[in-house]
Amino acid sequence: MRPVYMVSGGVSKFEKARPDATFQKMVKEAFDYAYGDLPKLKRETIDGSVASYFSDHFTRQLMAGIMATDYLGLCPKPNKRVEGGGATGGLSFQSGWEAVASGRMNCCVVFGFETMSRVQTWKGNEFIAHASDTNFDYPVGGFYSGYYAMMVNRHMHEFGTTVEQMAMVSVKNHRNACYNPYAQKRRKLTIQDVRDSQMVAYPLTLLDICVMSDGAAVCILTDEETAFKLTDKPVRISGVGTGTDFMRFADRPHGKVILAPNEKESDYGKLKYPGVHSFRAGRSAGLQAYKMAGIKDPIREIDFIELHDAYTSSEIQTYEDLALCKYGDGGTFVEEGHPFLPQIDYGLKLKKKGTIPINPSGGLIACGHPVGATGLMQAVFAFWQIQGRIRQHFGSGELQLKKADRGLIHSHAGTGTYVTVSILERGW
Amino acid sequence: MSPIVIKHPYTVEYLHSYGQDSPFFAGLANKRLLGTRCGGCRYTYATPRLHCANCGKETDWVELPQEGRVHTFTTCFFGSEAFLKETPFHLVLVEFDGADTLLLARLIGVENPEDIRIGMKIRAKFRRNSQLKPTDVYFVPA
Ligand SMILES: [Zn+2]
Numbered sequence: 001m002r003p004v005y006m007v008s009g010g011v012s013k014f015e016k017a018r019p020d021a022t023f024q025k026m027v028k029e030a031f032d033y034a035y036g037d038l039p040k041l042k043r044e045t046i047d048g049s050v051a052s053y054f055s056d057h058f059t060r061q062l063m064a065g066i067m068a069t070d071y072l073g074l075c076p077k078p079n080k081r082v083e084g085g086g087a088t089g090g091l092s093f094q095s096g097w098e099a100v101a102s103g104r105m106n107c108c109v110v111f112g113f114e115t116m117s118r119v120q121t122w123k124g125n126e127f128i129a130h131a132s133d134t135n136f137d138y139p140v141g142g143f144y145s146g147y148y149a150m151m152v153n154r155h156m157h158e159f160g161t162t163v164e165q166m167a168m169v170s171v172k173n174h175r176n177a178c179y180n181p182y183a184q185k186r187r188k189l190t191i192q193d194v195r196d197s198q199m200v201a202y203p204l205t206l207l208d209i210c211v212m213s214d215g216a217a218v219c220i221l222t223d224e225e226t227a228f229k230l231t232d233k234p235v236r237i238s239g240v241g242t243g244t245d246f247m248r249f250a251d252r253p254h255g256k257v258i259l260a261p262n263e264k265e266s267d268y269g270k271l272k273y274p275g276v277h278s279f280r281a282g283r284s285a286g287l288q289a290y291k292m293a294g295i296k297d298p299i300r301e302i303d304f305i306e307l308h309d310a311y312t313s314s315e316i317q318t319y320e321d322l323a324l325c326k327y328g329d330g331g332t333f334v335e336e337g338h339p340f341l342p343q344i345d346y347g348l349k350l351k352k353k354g355t356i357p358i359n360p361s362g363g364l365i366a367c368g369h370p371v372g373a374t375g376l377m378q379a380v381f382a383f384w385q386i387q388g389r390i391r392q393h394f395g396s397g398e399l400q401l402k403k404a405d406r407g408l409i410h411s412h413a414g415t416g417t418y419v420t421v422s423i424l425e426r427g428w
Numbered sequence: 429m430s431p432i433v434i435k436h437p438y439t440v441e442y443l444h445s446y447g448q449d450s451p452f453f454a455g456l457a458n459k460r461l462l463g464t465r466c467g468g469c470r471y472t473y474a475t476p477r478l479h480c481a482n483c484g485k486e487t488d489w490v491e492l493p494q495e496g497r498v499h500t501f502t503t504c505f506f507g508s509e510a511f512l513k514e515t516p517f518h519l520v521l522v523e524f525d526g527a528d529t530l531l532l533a534r535l536i537g538v539e540n541p542e543d544i545r546i547g548m549k550i551r552a553k554f555r556r557n558s559q560l561k562p563t564d565v566y567f568v569p570a
Contacts, residue, residue: 019431019433020430020431060436060438120509122506122507122508122509122512123508123509125506125507125508125509126508126509126510128508129508134444135446135449135562136449136475136532136562137532139561139562139563140519140532140533140534140562140563141504141507141511141519141532142507142508142510142511143504143506143507143508143511145504145506146502146504146507146519149502149504150500150501150502150519150520150521151500153500153501153502153546154499154500154546157500157546198505198506199503199505200504200505200506201502201503201504201505201506202502202503202505202541203541246481248475248532249521249532250474250475250521250529250530250531250532251473251475251477251481251529251530252529253528253529254528276499276500276521276530
């Protein structure tokens with residue numbers, strides 16, 4: 001395998017509904033932004049593409065990937081569609097990485113989209129719920145927020161996590177998004193606001209949960225030689241990992257914790273793992289990516305993270321999976337202030353603000369979650385962070401981190417069924 | 429110009445086959461709760477699967493106890509379209525003695541989420557007229 005770099009990215013603003021554009025047009029907007037941001041890139045340089053979208057139901061169109069490809073003018077070059085629920089974007093990003101790492105392509109465009117406004121929210125929930133076992137899960141509950149609520153109730157029982165700690169994640173991500181013009185929901189909230197909003201699935205409220213969106217995102221990946229020809233600030237993809245787990249969360253086994261390099265067996269006594277309180281796929285993906293990137297102590301060696309916070313609860317669970325803290329300490333981790341940005345006032349008293357900023361962009365909770373675009377959006381925001389060009393792209397530098405040499409992106413599907421982790425770092 | 433949006437009905441009668449899971453649903457119609465057990469490694473699945481995920485061998489059908497405990501729970505106040513009219517409803521993952529995995533089911537007979545606690549004993553009840561759905565079994569406080 002050879003080194004792979006990200007050289008450009010683009011995002012269409014995520015919105016509740018974009019009736020003015022079909023998915024092709026939204027992809028084109030993101031593509032043109034990425035293409036326009038890299039003046040030395042010529043269309044002939046592009047060898048092929050990967051299409052990222054989750055559900056054929058949302059487009060009522062099969063083979064939508066090729067329709068975006070032809071709209072972009074990338075025919076007759078190779079293209080394929082990659083799909084894996086909520087992790088579709090992360091999986092596609094890694095598929096683009098594979099195309100370049102293997103030598104099949106020197107330059108690969110990864111584009112993703114979802115047009116979720118085409119149906120009512122409850123019908124959208126149903127389409128999403130079809131990504132749970134339709135023999136045993138969908139017909140009983142038929143609602144992903146319900147599945148995540150069950151998982152966090154066990155997390156609270158097992159570890160003492162509180163709803164206020166979860167609400168702090170929502171306060172953080174909505175507040176960060178105030179400075180991100182691409183975000184769908186930019187709001188200054190208090191813990192009380194989150195708890196007072198409508199109960200969706202106990203104990204998760206409307207403000208603990210991400211929303212459906214229309215949107216698209218594009219990443220352009222190249223080999224080393226092409227990267228340095230096109231830009232003097234290429235971002236290297238230094239680690240990739242992918243984990244899987246049973247689709248039915250009722251099937252999650254009870255065994256021993258898969259240990260991170262900074263952990264030992266005695267840390268966990270009799271903790272049954274992964275249970276429904278933890279995501280084994282996330283731990284597995286993280287450890288693979290850390291190994292490839294040579295990371296031993298993630299919290300010290302990574303500067304920021306864009307992770308899949310479809311729920312405030314899953315953000316807390318993911319801190320633990322990524323070994324930023326011990327299993328069980330995710331609630332305390334947020335309460336102490338570690339995942340907040342040091343420069344932003346959240347209206348909260350935080351003891352250790354900004355150890356490792358998480359979801360500086362606002363995450364899925366505030367940016368929105370047009371599924372096929374989401375994992376690529378994370379890559380674009382991480383790319384801009386590392387290049388130090390947040391001010392240029394966001395029109396304000398509030399979210400630019402002082403040290404952003406190495407970032408992690410994390411994409412997550414099902415009840416933890418597919419998880420991808422990719423490490424991006426300064427390549428120049 | 430402003431975009432033209434038209435409505436397009438999109439319905440289909442899908443012939444959903446339970447396939448190798450069919451005996452579970454037949455069991456519910458007969459007020460029996462069936463899981464599977466691997467003859468090789470003895471792993472016992474409360475949500476049945478005909479082949480063992482640990483060793484790949486075909487499993488055998490076994491009858492599960494009709495009493496269990498709440499492993500975790502929620503109350504859904506919102507849902508996907510097909511379930512909206514049923515909200516709010518309670519969901520539980522049930523743990524059974526002698527089974528290694530759990531079963532997702534509805535909990536009936538409690539009012540509020542505050543009335544449910546992890547570890548509470550619950551027992552299976554069966555719908556009088558089977559609909560051949562996993563909701564043919566539901567649980568009530570024991
Ligand atoms: Zn077995």
